Amino acid sequence: MHSYSLVDKETVVVKNDISGENITIHCYSSDDDLGVHTLPYAVNFIWYFHMNIGGTTKFYCDLTTGHGSGNYGVFDKRLENQCDDYCLWLIKATGPCLVEKMIRGELYCQPWKKPPRHTIKG
Secondary structure, eight states, rough: OOOOTOOOOOOEEEHHHHHHHOOOEEESSSSSSEEEEEEOOOOOEEEOOOOTTSSSEEEEEEEEOSSSSEEEEESSSSHHHHHEEEEEEETTTTHHHEGGGTTTEEEEEESSSOOOOOOOOO
16 A cells, blocks of 8 residues: 655656647646646656645646547546556557556557547538
């Protein structure tokens, strides 16, 4: 069982891994709104925080790309165990992927929850 201390710092990294495309992210928890950011290809958005005393800290990100979009949980107690204090998310054309350090760097990928938005030309 993992005990949480005020000195343990968690790190979450969201990286745009879609060549030639900017993506938009908005990450937040119940306590912190990290704002809306546009990430060019190969650029990271990184934040650091301390898990709350009860170990219930959760962060979510709204991700928008030309390939799809959705709201995804990027950090919670379960994911922290998979990332080992450093959660790296690669945003790919097929969806967001967590690099699982506990399983030798294998990717845990999720599909886009919403299809891409296409403009209707009149």
